[in-house]
Amino acid sequence: MNDNINTNIHWFPGHMKKAIIKIEESLKMVDFVIEILDSRVPLSSQNYYIEQVIRRKPVLYVLTKKDLCDENMTNKWLTKLNQNGNKAISINLKNQKDYNLLLEKMFEFCNEKENKRAKKGLKNVATKAMIVGIPNVGKSTLINFIAKKNITQTANTPGFTKNIRWVKVKNLLLMDTPGVLQPQFEDKIKGINLALIGSIKEQILPISDLANYCLNFLKENYSKELMERYKLNKIDSNEEIFEKIAENRGFLLKNNEIDIEKAQIILLNEFKNGVICKYTLDII
Numbered sequence: 001m002n003d004n005i006n007t008n009i010h011w012f013p014g015h016m017k018k019a020i021i022k023i024e025e026s027l028k029m030v031d032f033v034i035e036i037l038d039s040r041v042p043l044s045s046q047n048y049y050i051e052q053v054i055r056r057k058p059v060l061y062v063l064t065k066k067d068l069c070d071e072n073m074t075n076k077w078l079t080k081l082n083q084n085g086n087k088a089i090s091i092n093l094k095n096q097k098d099y100n101l102l103l104e105k106m107f108e109f110c111n112e113k114e115n116k117r118a119k120k121g122l123k124n125v126a127t128k129a130m131i132v133g134i135p136n137v138g139k140s141t142l143i144n145f146i147a148k149k150n151i152t153q154t155a156n157t158p159g160f161t162k163n164i165r166w167v168k169v170k171n172l173l174l175m176d177t178p179g180v181l182q183p184q185f186e187d188k189i190k191g192i193n194l195a196l197i198g199s200i201k202e203q204i205l206p207i208s209d210l211a212n213y214c215l216n217f218l219k220e221n222y223s224k225e226l227m228e229r230y231k232l233n234k235i236d237s238n239e240e241i242f243e244k245i246a247e248n249r250g251f252l253l254k255n256n257e258i259d260i261e262k263a264q265i266i267l268l269n270e271f272k273n274g275v276i277c278k279y280t281l282d283i284i
Contacts, residue, residue, distance in 0.1 A: 019177060019178040019180045020049060020050070020180055022177070023050065023053065023130070023132060023177055023180070024053050026130060026175060026177075027053060027054065027056065027057065027130065029128060029130075029175070030057065030128040030129055030130040030175060031057070031058075031109070031113045031127050031128050031129065032057050032058040032059065032060065032109045032113075032127075032129050032130075033054045033057045033058070033059045033060070033129065033130050033131075033132060034059075034060045034062055034106070034129050034130070034131045034132070034142075034174075035050075035054065035059055035060070035061050035062070035131075035132050035133060036062050036064055036131065036132070036133035036137045036138055036139050036142060037061055037062070037063050037064070037133065037137060038063070038064060038065055038137045038138075038197055038199065039063040039064060039065050039066045039068065039069035039074050039077075039090050039280070040065060040068055040069045040070075040197055040279060040280055040281055040282075041193045041194065041197055041199075041280075041281050041282050042063055042074070042077040042081070042280075042282050043077075043190070043282040043284075044189075044190040044193040044194055044281065044282055045133070045134050045137055045194065045199065046134075047132075047133075047134055047180055047181060049180075050132055050180060054130075054132065057130075058085050058086060058087075058109060059086045059087075060086070060087050060088075060089075060105055060106065060109060060129075061081045061082075061086060061087070061088040061089070062088075062089060062090075062091060062102065062142065063077065063078070063088065063089065063090040063091070064090075064091060064092075064093060064137055064138040064141075064142070065092070065093075065137075065138070066090040066091055066092050066098075067092045067094075067095075067274070067278075068273075068274040068278055068279075069090070069278055069279065069280050070278055070279050070280040071278070073280035073282075073283065073284060074090050074280060076284045077280075077282070077284055078090060080284065087105050087108070087109075089101055089102065089105055093138055093141055093142060093145045099145060099146075102142075102145070102146065103146065106129070106146075106172065107170075107172070109127065109129070110127040110171060110172055113127045114127065114171075126168070126171050126172065126173045127171060127172050127173070128172075128173045128174075128175065129172060129173070129174055129175065130174075130175045130177060131143065131174055131175065131176050131177060132177055132180070133179060134179050134180065134181050134194070134199055135179030135180075135181065135199050135200070136179065136197075136198055136199045137179070137199065139176055139177070139179065140176060143167050143174055143176055146169050146174070147167060147169050179199075181194075181199075181200065191204075191205075192205065192210065192213055193281040193282065195210055196210065196213075196214055196268070196271065196272060196281065197272055197281070198272050207261060207264055207265060207268070208261070208264060210268060211242070211264035211265075211267055211268055212238050212264075214267060214268060214271050215238050215241060215242075215267060216238070217279075217281065218271070218276065218277075218279075219235055221279070221283070222276070222277045222279055223235055225276055225277035226276060226277075229270070229275070229276045229277075230244065230245050230248065231244075231248055232244060239260075242260050242263045242264060242267075243258055243260065243263075245263040245266065245267065246258040246259055246260060246262065246263040249262075249263065249266065251263055251266075
């Protein structure tokens with residue numbers, strides 16, 4: 001894909017550095033790790049540093065927001081992640097069947113651990129799991145989903161959770177941790193993908209750059225859906241498409257000039273919210 005974004009992407013608030021240290025220190029306390037990924041960006045929503053740390057433990061990869069992703073692409077990612085003793089599932093946090101599937105997979109880990117303890121004569125010892133993930137992939141929502149009540153605060157804002165907390169669900173203790181990104185993105189595409197889904201603030205990149213990247217992605221991978229959503233007769237240049245969107249929506253400035261920036265913002269918002277199409281940014 002043609003990429004004209006040259007901005008270096010840095011996103012590392014102070015509390016995230018402390019969280020990474022705390023996660024590494026706390027890993028020895030848990031039996032397995034639940035890593036929350038976004039189904040639309042299964043690769044980009046992985047924190048490279050955390051991946052290096054948690055590989056010492058079995059991992060249950062939970063790909064959230066499956067109602068927004070390209071299902072065929074997600075299935076490929078599940079196959080890739082579901083190996084080497086790890087498990088991977090894709091869920092919609094509003095779906096009861098997915099809730100049951102999540103519990104089933106979690107307690108498979110618990111049963112394995114309990115069986116090993118039983119052979120050693122240990123009983124009634126809670127299995128512990130650490131939940132990790134980048135900001136805004138649904139960690140706190142997942143815990144509430146599991147516990148069937150709002151036991152942790154949630155917010156649709158990157159970096160909302162800042163403290164580590166424990167939650168008990170039956171014989172499983174879940175450690176919720178803050179969302180953490182790596183200090184900078186050597187692969188700038190990864191940072192762009194996270195900005196497009198709202199896991200880092202869009203403002204760290206110029207709106208026009210982000211919108212053009214998004215539009216190029218749609219043109220190459222979901223052109224039919226793009227044309228249907230914005231009533232396009234053909235795939236023109238990006239400038240012409242944004243003009244068409246602005247004209248169709250009546251986005252005008254005070255001097256009756258077309259408001260291109262508003263058209264770009266609309267495209268980004270509708271893309272992020274799955275209005276244009278179900279998509280996966282990380283192609284495999």
